[in-house]
Amino acid sequence: MNEYAARLDSLRAASKGVALYVSALVNIRYLTGFSGSAGHLLVAEDRAALFTDSRYETQAAQQTSGLELEITFGDSRPAFADAVRKRRIKRLGFEKNRLGYAAFRFLERELPDCRLAPFDNAVEKLRIVKSAGEIDAIRRSVELNSRAFDQACRKLRPSWTERRLAAEIEFAMRKLGAAGSAFPTIVAGGSQGALPHAEPRDAKPAPKSLIVVDQGAILDGYNSDMTRMISLGLPDRRQMELFNAVLEAQQAAIDAIRPGVELQTIDRRARQILRKSKVDGKRLDELFAHSTGHGLGLEIHESPRLAPKQRKRLQEGMVVTVEPGVYLRGAAGARIEDVVAVKRNGCEVLTPTPRQLRVIE
Amino acid sequence: MNEYAARLDSLRAASKGVALYVSALVNIRYLTGFSGSAGHLLVAEDRAALFTDSRYETQAAQQTSGLELEITFGDSRPAFADAVRKRRIKRLGFEKNRLGYAAFRFLERELPDCRLAPFDNAVEKLRIVKSAGEIDAIRRSVELNSRAFDQACRKLRPSWTERRLAAEIEFAMRKLGAAGSAFPTIVAGGSQGALPHAEPRDAKPAPKSLIVVDQGAILDGYNSDMTRMISLGLPDRRQMELFNAVLEAQQAAIDAIRPGVELQTIDRRARQILRKSKVDGKRLDELFAHSTGHGLGLEIHESPRLAPKQRKRLQEGMVVTVEPGVYLRGAAGARIEDVVAVKRNGCEVLTPTPRQLRVIE
Structure with missing residues (x-):
């Protein structure tokens, strides 16, 4: 049995015999x-059927196996509803965090006999x-991302604009x-670094400034994510x-990663370290305005979240980012981020790029 | 009054005094x-309030004016619901094609006194x-996209892989x-061109093949879209x-564009031309498996659609792609696409790149 068939069976086991409508494209891909x-995608007890439109006729046949394929001209939702009716499905599960309100009402209207x-x-x-x-796929994406950073940095000149560096990284x-x-x-230099999600400007970072570079690649569908300074x-x-x-906060968080540890504990480790330092009279943990990390895989942001109040526990096979940051409004920002896989007895940092401050003169 | 304030007022006029919850980010940007x-975003009769999280505190203040800003740590939806309660809003419009099912249920639960x-x-x-x-912004995006195509083509060698050409275009x-x-x-060479949405391969297109290049840029939030062969x-x-x-089908469709013409007419013009030709015994209109075009702006696909059964009419100020294509499975594909603005007495093709077949030897 291939991995996809095994995943469909795991889903069937989780849904306890209820037929499921999978509407999120990333979940269909998985x-x-x-x-x-x-x-x-319709996942029934005995079979699964994929409905898509004519643009993807050839691609769907190439990429999938063991599925029924139904190809429509334009929106394939009516064909999906038709199939549910024809198979006399009496109860249909749907993805409540993915399906839109209007799509839900459409199903309600089209499937009056189905709960x-x-x-x-x-x-x-x-x-x-x-x-x-999947961990191998993420590792390949992470390694590619690191090579791209390295290639761009070797060409980097102080005369480059933020946008130029971003372009070179993505080109690589x-x-x-x-x-x-x-x-x-x-690519956020100087005071731009204080915006966690800054857009690269068509301007050179000021001399003597710190630059935050946060980048990720997609390879074979899997995401990577890295921040370096x-x-x-x-x-x-x-x-x-x-x-x-x-850097110390990030290392402390990584050191705490192993199966069984609560997610919030990892986040707290980073904050405990930042709490010990001050800059301009402010404690650094008060300048850390986001959570410590997130899962990644087919999406760049997935479960779990390494954040306050997250009481679930790490498990072997989870893959997360660890990325504490400090943001001094109007002055500077700093963030360091690696991708970490949870292993049986601890964890493995997948990101090969050294975390040291890279000085360009 | 700035353009944003005028747009908020147009929305208030359209919603006839009902307070509106705008959940789609692209609509918030607009x-x-x-x-x-x-x-x-909450748009009430007398004021508008934007709720976002701490990552965007500085950015929201820089990018907006005349709005109330509320910044939260993490998800700002609870703060949004709070505000609706505090303002005693009795009826709240929401975007039925944008809001998710679970988000809708959250509001239902949190706002029992609000319809x-x-x-x-x-x-x-x-x-x-x-x-x-906006048309100027789209034009700048279209012109940039054309320059990028031209720069990449001037460097293009027959030894390049599809992926290399895609990378060079995006870098430019x-x-x-x-x-x-x-x-x-x-970038889809030879038989790959028969897949309307092909992913570039890590392989050279075969000698003597046709290559479909479909590319778009984002500049200041506005999208461009062009296909050349x-x-x-x-x-x-x-x-x-x-x-x-x-090419003839595309030109015929463009020639028909002016205010007052039904959208389906533009689509039909392209099909009528393709209908006159055959290849391998098949009529070309039967190998044209998508619609003729789509609006574009802050999103790459917007209303209107130039497609069969679309009876609404073109209006001055609409901006659409015109992109008929023919797909011969296993053999080849061809598509040509420009961005066209509807003007008072006709239309203007915004795309400056010549449409001719570019021969690389």
């Missing part, structure tokens, strides 16, 4: 291998723990085989303190 | 200028007709100032016939 931009049952992240729950094959990713970037690459010229004392505090 | 990746009213594309309807400023976009590509660039070596008779039929 369950079938189909990567088109439109589709609807619609909201399912809470049925596929996402399977996706939290990665198979060995593509040439190395990435399908694209996982998100718009962040560059210093234009030797850092001053305050920059060095900021960087070192974030 | 109404306020805020471009963050998380946010919720939730589904709104059908209230903001999208405003967005169909572009302002002069970025260096020219694009925030990124509007969608993964398609490259021939590796001089085309043979069949390739030339395929290309010329598609």
Whole structure:
């Protein structure tokens, strides 16, 4: 049995015999291998059927096996509803966090004899723990991402604009085989670094500033995510303190990762370290305005979240980012991020790029 | 009054005094200028309030004016619901094609004293007709996209893989100032061209094959979209016939564009031309498996659709793609696509790139 058939069976086991409508494309990809931009999947007890439109006729046949395929001209939702009626399905689970309100009403209207049952992240729950094959796929994406960073940095000149560096990084990713970037690459120098999600500007970072570079690639559907810091010229004392505090916080969080530990514990470790330092009279943990990390895989942000109040526990096979950051409004920002796989007795940092401050002069 | 305030007022006029919850980020951007990746907008009669999280505190303040801003740590939806309660709003419109099922249920639960009213594309309807400023923004994006194509083609060698060409195009976009590509660039040689949404392969197109290049850029939030054909070596008779039929169909569709014409008429014009030609015994209109075009703007696919059964009429200020294509499974594909703005007395093709078959030897 191939991995996709096994995933469909795991889903059937989780849904306890209820037929399921999978509407989220990323979940369809996880369950079938189909990567088109439109589709609807029906997972019944004995079979699974994929509905998509004529743009994807050839691709769906190439990418999937063991599925019934139904191809429509234009929106395939009516054909999906038809199939549910014809098979006399009396109860249909749907993805309550993925299906839109209007799509739900459409099903209600089209399927008056079928009870619609909201399912809470049925596929996402399977996706939290990665198979060995998936961890390999994430590792390849992470390694490609690191090579792209390295190639761009070796060419980097202080005269480059933020946008130029972002462009070079994404170009390197593509040439190395990435399908694209996982998100718009962040290159944020000086005070821009204080915006966690800054857009690269068509401007050079100021001399002697710190630059936050946050980048991810997509390879064979799997995402990577890494943040590194560059210093234009030797850092001053305050920059060095900021960087070192974030690095120490990140290492402390990584050191705590192993199966059985609560997610919030990892987040707390990072905050405990930042709490010990101050800059401009402010405690650094008060300048850390997001959570410590997130799962990644077929999506760039997945469960679990390494955040306050998350009481679930790490499991072997989870893959998460660890990315504490400190943001001094109007002045500077610092963030360091790696991808970490939870292993039986601890964890493995998948990101090969050294975390040190890279000085460009 | 700035353009954003005017848009909010147009929305208020369209919603006839009902307070509106705008959940789609692209619609929030259209109404306020805020471009963050998380946010919720409340548009009431007398004021508008934007709820977002701490990552976007500085950005929201920089990008918007005249709004109340509420910043939360993590998900800002509870703060949004709080505000609706505090303002004693008795009826709240929501975007029925944008809001998720679970988000709808959350509001139902949190706002028992408020009637939730589904709104059908209230903001999208405003967005169909572009302002002069928006058409300028689309034009700049289109021109950048064309320059990127030209720069990459001037470097193109027959030894390049599909992926390499896609990478060079996207790199050129970025260096020219694009925030990124509007969608993964398609470079599809030979039989890959028969897949309308092919992913570039890590392989050279075969000698003497046709290559479909479909690419778009994002500049200041606005999308562009263009398809051009490259021939590796001089085309043979069949390739030339395929290309010329598609070019003629595209021109016929463009020639029909002016205010007052039904959308389906534009689509029919393209099909009528393709109908006159055959290849391998098949009529070309039967090998044209998608619609003729789509609106574009802040999103790459917007209303209107140039498709069969679309009886609404073109209006001055609409901006659409015109992109007939022919797909011969296992053999070849051809598509040509421009961006066209509807003008008072006809239309203007915004795309400056010549449509001719570009021969690389």
